[in-house]
Amino acid sequence: MAGPIGPVVGVIGAGQLARMTQQAAIALGVELRVLANSPDESAARVIADVRLGDYRDLATLRDFAKGCDAITFDHEHVPTEHIRALAGDGFAVHPGADALVHAQDKAVMRERLTAIGAPCPPWRRIATVADVEEFAGENGWPVVLKAVRGGYDGRGVWVCRSAQEAAEVLATGVPLMAEAFVPFERELAVLVARSPHGQGVSYPVVETVQRDGICVEVLAPAPGLDAEEAAQAQRIALRIAHELGVTGLLAVEMFATASGLVVNELAMRPHNSGHWTIDGARTSQFEQHLRAVLDLPLGSPSMSAPVVVMANLLGGDDPDLFSRYEHVMAHDPGIKVHFYGKEVRPGRKIGHVTAFGDDLDEVRARARHAAVYLSEGVYT
Amino acid sequence: MAGPIGPVVGVIGAGQLARMTQQAAIALGVELRVLANSPDESAARVIADVRLGDYRDLATLRDFAKGCDAITFDHEHVPTEHIRALAGDGFAVHPGADALVHAQDKAVMRERLTAIGAPCPPWRRIATVADVEEFAGENGWPVVLKAVRGGYDGRGVWVCRSAQEAAEVLATGVPLMAEAFVPFERELAVLVARSPHGQGVSYPVVETVQRDGICVEVLAPAPGLDAEEAAQAQRIALRIAHELGVTGLLAVEMFATASGLVVNELAMRPHNSGHWTIDGARTSQFEQHLRAVLDLPLGSPSMSAPVVVMANLLGGDDPDLFSRYEHVMAHDPGIKVHFYGKEVRPGRKIGHVTAFGDDLDEVRARARHAAVYLSEGVYT
Structure with missing residues (x-):
């Protein structure tokens, strides 16, 4: 690997x-370095500067960080104290530990959001079945139990309809918190970026459609969303980014309820709800994240088509993904396919597709057709 | 480097x-392999599977090709006989030698275009000053002398106004041909793709603006081009692709003259006149080329904005490109910047910028502002 010409960002x-x-x-002339567990991993297949090592080991992280102009993350599992140590060494880590902890620890997140007045469901740290029963006495069943750390894609979340169900979850020994079940109408997400010098931008509010706790579809912009509610959602997300001192991207997942918006989860990195921006916005979330962590001025979040729909590809039973390319590309020359270079396993996110146009129903049908065919080989 | 999951394309x-x-x-899940001269090269910096070697050595090429589902080119300098040998080994080389020779050898190109009735200027193979004088006697001065092989970006082209000037060019010993000087109104380019099974698509016709023989700006679509003339230009390009058996991309550079279109040059690869498609078309020329060489159905060439302008970044005196990012990004959040990871040298193509919008003058001014500032540090 030759010496760098552009800024080096370590992921x-x-x-x-x-x-x-x-x-x-590649476009920005930024030289990306990744810390991978194995050379088989999705990003390791497409990057020149791959370092192998364990992100839980501080010495590995310190060695990795040498020569990087900024350090950022592909996931939220790096120990908070290691991030603090890297910043103490003088490395520019974005987001920083004090911000990122809100995406790592759901109880810390709820405490802080409650303190700044962002809309949250009733919630409480709990340790025993009695705690859950008391919480249910005040807020009713079901009670949503969440692992305080480490959950994603529906893992680490249990909707409990009785003390018996809660007891089973508690028996796993995972540190938990309780949240009231939110009877939502739909789920929205707001993706914002904030740079170290404090510039913020917000992408249009999108609707996310989940199945079994996994996002399957994103509709941009959220169909039929009232302009005032959209602006409110963006204000909430920008405010959280500001108050938490986020540097880089922040995805705020929200429930739309009959009585208004409720914040569900935070992620501080490029997010599945923003994959549509690669083909559908003037600045992709990935470019925006790089600009933010390098403290460069942020790019336009405007859409390049009136309606954009992203659908995730989930692994099916047939591992031969590429044999299904021909039909999808011939059927719809405007569809954009993204494969992640991962072996197909049932239910695994292996890629996504994006469709654009003027009419939501038509665009959504095209995205679905491609996603179902690529995932399952089924012609819908 | 781990074993491939997707198709492997060797460049x-x-x-x-x-x-x-x-x-x-990356998006298509295609695993790219490049044959580089050095690990410093533009693409070698951003690709996991880099092989070092000399493209003029057949054994190197054969070793490189092993395991590739398709082989293609970053440039047109690979010896025709080596390409033929690789195809003889059973490798899928696109474009093939019989097509590519028309982009390697200008005299072969003119013979073939003349045979299929594509519009050419008067031309002739020449060897002596007497040949040039005879040609000038029929077609007038100036006479354009071109190196039959190896020229690009204005190199290998000499506009001679006298026998004396022609003699100086002949003295270099380079094999030459003569073409009549075409009094053109402007230059156009048509980028088409053709796949091995014969599908063709054409991007919108663009206007290319040159300075000192180097393309500095591309306007998409070509402003004020009559619809019939645009269709004719696309028909010419698609017909050349078909007749020459091109697989992959073909860029046809044309002169627009008072008496119609004249073909100037051919390139069989992604081309500078198509860089606008990365941000400005639904399928970038690079994706289109990969789809074509893998014989996948081709993608939509439609534009994602009414007007797109691309401006090249040419190296100036100040090597510190990245220090000028801040102004350009802050000035215009909608501008797209592409750096090629090359050391800055005066006059070298080191990147490009793209702007979009509805109004040509405004979009062009934005692209120029960014290009001039990034290239030269001058605020226009």
Whole structure:
């Protein structure tokens, strides 16, 4: 590997987010370095500067960080104290530990959001079945139990309808918190970026459609969303980014309820709800994240088509993904396909597709057709 | 480097065209391999599977090609007989030698275009000053002398106004041909793709603006071009692709003259006149090239904005390109910047910028502002 010409950004983790960041890095002349567990990983397949090592080991992280102009993350599992140590060494880590902890620890997140007045469901740290029963006495069943750390894609979340169900979750020994079940109408997400010098931008509010706790579809912009509610959602997300001192991207997942918006989860990195921006916005979320962590002025978040729909590809039973390319590309020359370079396993996110146009129903049908065919080989 | 999951495409050469192809390969799940002269090269900096070697050596090429599902090119300098040998070994080389020779050898190109009735200027193979004088006697001065092989970006082209000037060019010993000087109104380019099974698509006709023989600006679509003339230009380009058996991309550079279109040059690879498609078309030329060489159905060439302008960044005196990022990004959040990871040298193509919008004058001014500032540090 030759010496760098452009700024070097180190990404800890080498999944599909780091992989897609490479597309933006190539354009910006940013030299991407990834810390991977294995050379098989999604991003390691497409990047020249791959370092192998364990992100839980501080010495590995310190060695990795040498020569990087900024350090950022593909996932939220790096120990908070290691991030603090890297910053103490003088490395520019974005987001910083004090911000990132809100995406790592759901109880810390709820405490802080409650303190700044962002809309949250009733919630409480709990340790025993009695705690859950008391919480349910005040807020009713079901009670949503969440692992305080480490959950994603529906893992680490249990909707409990009785003390018996809660007892089973508690028996796993995972530190938990309780949240009231929110009877939502739909789920929205707001993706914002904030740079170290404090510039913020917000992408249009999108609707996310989940199945079994996994996002399957993103509709941009959120269909039929009232302009005032959209602006409110963006204000909430920008305010959280500001108050928490986020540097880089922040995705705020929200429930739309009959009585208004409720914040569900935070992520501080490029996010599945923003994959549509690669083909559908003037600045992709991956470019935006690089600009933010390098403290460069942020790019236009405007859409390049009136309606954009992203659908995730989930692994099916047939591992031969590429044999299904021909039909999808011939059927719809306007569809954009993104494969993550991952072996197909049932239910695994292995890619996504994006469709654009003027009419939501038509665009959504096209995205679905491609996603179902690529995932399952089924012609819908 | 781990074993491949997706199709493997080998690119001979590791310049900016291979570099930008990597962005498309990442999305398609195509594993790109490049043959580079050095690990410093533009594409070698952003690709995991880099092989070092000399593209003029057949044994190197054969070793490089092993395991590739398709072989293609970053440049047109690979010896025709080596390409033929690789195809003889059973490798899928696109474009093939019989097509590519028309982009390698200008006299072969003119013979073939004349045979299929594509519009050419008067031309002739020449060897002596007497040949040039005879040609000038029929077609007038100036006479354009061109190196039959190896020229690009204005190199290998001499506009001679006298027998004396022609004699100086002949004295270099380079094999030459003569063409009549075409009094053109402007230059147009048509980029088409053709796949091995014969599907063709054409991008909108663009206007290219040159300075000192180097393309500095591309306007998409070509402003004020009559619809019939645009269709004619596309028909000419698609017909050449078909007649020559091109597989992959074909860029046809044309002169627009008072008496109609004249074909100037051919390139069989992604081309500078198509860089606008990365941000400005639904399918970038790089994705289109990969789809074509893998014989996948081709993608939509439609534009994602009414007007798109691309401006090249040429190296200036100040090597510190990145220090000028801040102003350009802050000034225009909608501008797209592409750096090629090359050391700055005066006059060298080191990147490009793209702007979009509805109004040509405004979009062109934005692209120029960014290009001049990034290239020269001058605020226009």
